[in-house]
Amino acid sequence: MTTKDYDRWLDEVLQGTGRRVLDAGCGRGELAAELTRRGHAVTAIDVSEAAVAAARASGVPARLADLADYYDDEPFDAVVMSLSLHHMHPLGTVLGRASELLGEGGVLVLDEFAWDWADAAAAAWFYDAASLLAAGGLADFPREAGRDPAERWREAHEDHATGAAMLAAVAERFEVRDVRREPYLSRYISGKLTNGSTELVNELWRIERERIASGALPPTGLRLTAVRL
Numbered sequence: 001m002t003t004k005d006y007d008r009w010l011d012e013v014l015q016g017t018g019r020r021v022l023d024a025g026c027g028r029g030e031l032a033a034e035l036t037r038r039g040h041a042v043t044a045i046d047v048s049e050a051a052v053a054a055a056r057a058s059g060v061p062a063r064l065a066d067l068a069d070y071y072d073d074e075p076f077d078a079v080v081m082s083l084s085l086h087h088m089h090p091l092g093t094v095l096g097r098a099s100e101l102l103g104e105g106g107v108l109v110l111d112e113f114a115w116d117w118a119d120a121a122a123a124a125w126f127y128d129a130a131s132l133l134a135a136g137g138l139a140d141f142p143r144e145a146g147r148d149p150a151e152r153w154r155e156a157h158e159d160h161a162t163g164a165a166m167l168a169a170v171a172e173r174f175e176v177r178d179v180r181r182e183p184y185l186s187r188y189i190s191g192k193l194t195n196g197s198t199e200l201v202n203e204l205w206r207i208e209r210e211r212i213a214s215g216a217l218p219p220t221g222l223r224l225t226a227v228r229l
């Protein structure tokens with residue numbers, strides 16, 4: 001699912017249509033399908049057989065491949081990584097490969113989640129909202145009474161790359177053009193919803209945006225564009 005704001009950002013960073021785009025870590029292929037609809041020539045890869053099968057089942061001709069050793073005959077105009085880089089390691093190896101896959105002026109586009117940007121308030125907001133939705137039968141999410149939210153958050157995410165590590169690894173291999181901090185927790189929870197209600201998703205976004213604007217919550221989403229050195 002994409003939002004208007006997300007669509008605008010993608011159009012801005014991909015600059016027009018007809019771009020040769022690599023979606024690295026495509027998952028079920030939603031983004032690859034959307035970029036194809038917008039006229040880009042998309043190659044979608046994922047290291048998971050289940051993800052590739054799901055993407056193919058939805059009409060995206062995804063390939064089973066690891067970004068760390070993926071090669072292509074022609075350079076890409078853009079390498080897009082949506083919520084995949086924080087699962088990859090070592091960061092330097094995959095980002096080095098992403099850089100080599102890009103042509104002159106090629107752009108790296110990261111749409112990421114920086115778990116280390118969440119504070120105790122963010123962890124509590126996330127688990128409280130998800131637990132309430134689960135209690136109402138609207139989300140598939142384990143409720144864990146009595147757990148400290150900040151500790152639970154850390155345990156759940158500490159094996160993922162941090163925002164700080166991703167930013168540093170990108171800056172070593174690319175010229176960073178733009179970094180934005182965005183809402184993310186509502187998107188995270190939306191992925192757990194069992195009924196996919198647009199109203200519920202929009203309401204989560206509204207609340208998170210307003211709490212970020214008032215300073216009650218930190219942004220935990222990271223959007224970055226960078227060009228190869």
Ligand SMILES: C[S@@+](CC[C@H](N)C(=O)[O-])C[C@H]1O[C@@H](n2cnc3c(N)ncnc32)[C@H](O)[C@@H]1O
Nearest residue numbers: 025026027046047048051066067082083084087
């Ligand atoms: C959280 S999912 C994100 C999927 C999709 N891009 C999205 O935004 O919904 C992360 C995906 O990255 C894939 N992945 C992790 N490491 C990878 C690697 N080294 N090369 C290619 N894909 C990888 C995983 O298999 C998984 O499908």
